[in-house]
Amino acid sequence: MxxxxxxxxxxxxxxxxxxxxxxxxxxxxxxxxxxxxxxxxxxxxxxxxxxxxxxxxxxxxxxxxxxxxxxxxxxxxxxxxxxxxxxxxxxxxxxxxxxxxxxxxxxxxxxxxxxxxxxxxxxxxxxxxxxxxxGSAAFSSLILGRYHHPVSEERVFLFLDLVGSTTYAEAHGDFAAQELLRDVFAAIAEPVRRHRGQIDDYIGDQVIVSWPLQRGLERARCVGCVFAIRRALDAERRDWIARFGIVPEFRAALHGGSVVTAEVGVDRHKIAYFGDVMNATSRLEGLCRQTGQSVLISEALLARMPALPDGIEVEALGRHVLRGRTRTMAVHALRERRNLALIRDGVGPVHRQHASLGFRALGRS
Incomplete structure (x- = not known):
């Protein structure tokens, strides 16, 4: 426990x-x-x-x-x-x-x-x-009145976007897509808790997770969380395929920095974040499509991380102009070594290929 x-x-x-x-x-x-x-x-x-x-x-x-x-x-x-x-x-x-x-x-x-x-x-x-x-963190903050007045703080943000959800909804209907999202969101909750993150919001098929900066950087929790989520979904691939015909897959973007956190709303209150970091993380997630990468991290955040989890490889992708922005951002791709991932999951190449083919048959959004 x-x-x-x-x-x-x-x-x-x-x-x-x-x-x-x-x-x-x-x-x-x-x-x-x-x-x-x-x-x-x-x-x-x-x-x-x-x-x-x-x-x-x-x-x-x-x-x-x-x-x-x-x-x-x-x-x-x-x-x-x-x-x-x-x-x-x-x-x-x-x-x-x-x-x-x-x-x-x-x-x-x-x-x-x-x-x-x-x-x-x-x-x-x-x-x-x-x-x-x-959410428990937002609930505690509202009860304690922590953000009645805007507060400047540093946080790490993880934006997760479910691949192929639009195509799945077109093929199977909105109710089936909602069931898929419900089960996927439930599946990622435990890895997020284990890595001491908090789920701040669900926006369609996107999930926003965050950490106070030092907590997210310590032991590279924010990076470990991404790959723990991927492994958790992959470990149940047979069940996903049997129920939905696909193995869920996320595009992920990690970035961090200073934001203003405040309690907003009148009839319905929530904790909201304001600042360029939020916009940049969203744009970085969109860059996953252009680069063909599943997990991207900004160099600004990567440089502040003491060490990456074992088995995680980094590839420098250079500087990119993110959509809607004039300044460039240095970006890196993260991936888990294939052999290590297979050993952890207990899944051979044949099974992995089968699941991927089942997913590609539905297309990608």
Whole structure:
């Protein structure tokens, strides 16, 4: 379990413990320790259910239901998790002799306790949905008011553009293309988290990832993230081909520098970046098409990187005029040594050729 995941569940347990202690105070249910134990355990179980960790197949079936039916079934499932969870915790507390109750009193929760637990878990679930919608980093920044006033900071940006998505949509329809994008975006989330990046935005078939400059440069995380994403997609090539007929492939551009970060919006707030770095990174991603390269990095960013990950090769492409700009930019291509990539993926040349042919049959955007 990663440190980020551990922190997440520790916060959920601590929040539940607080509300558990508050329940004991409000309803005079005895020692606060019991409320803390109930609150921590029930909150972890309830959020695990809402995130599909508990009863995952049931959660998958729920998503296929109409909205009203989904809400009703989801609440019934949550009620069952809360009641069972309270019974389990109650029996454990009774076994340890921590409560002056009969076994039946310990395992049969009071109606007001169940209602309280449902309200608290619904509140926590709503907060987490907002967090998931805007991203954990942006959520924390909005809560703390970090960017109420514009702040100048240095960041590394990674622009990822899915190759062939337009052609795929033309051939298979918008709904099929949306399913492809949904699964691709889900697949890249873990490599981004592992390399301590944050997904700032999805724009059509493009993903924008960023790091504070020093974090992105340390251990060349920004470069490692690009190739971790490529390997993650490549490792599931048979599944991608079976489901969509292609193996997703990204064009990627890396650049960094000073930007102004600010909270914008009135009815809907978000954290936005302003500055030439954003425009230049977007144009650099467009240069991938012209140069026939999959991964490009600006010399300005590459020069600040202490070392590249093992197995990554650099090719200098000289200076280029990016679309819409007058100044030239020194650009380098990055690629993983073929033999190393094959060893890591456990994929032979024949399998790689098969997947590539399947993708080219659909064309490239």
């Amino acid at each position: 990663s440190s980020t995941t551990s922190t997440f569940w520790a916060v959920i347990a601590a929040t539940g413990a607080f509300f558990g202690a508050l329940y004991g105070t409000l309803f005079h249910e005895g020692p606060a320790l019991l409320g803390i134990a109930y609150g921590a355990c029930i909150s972890v179980l309830a959020i695990s259910y809402e995130r599909g960790i508990i009863l995952p197949r049931y959660s998958q079936c729920l998503r296929r239901l109409p909205t009203l039916a989904y809400l009703a079934a989801a609440e019934l499932g949550l009620l069952a998790v809360v009641v069972v969870g309270m019974a389990v915790v109650g029996s454990l507390i009774w076994t340890l002799g921590l409560a002056d109750k009969t076994l039946m009193e310990a395992v049969a929760p009071r109606p007001e306790a169940v209602l309280y637990a449902l309200v608290v878990t619904a509140f926590l679930g709503s907060v987490l949905r907002v967090r998931d919608l805007i």
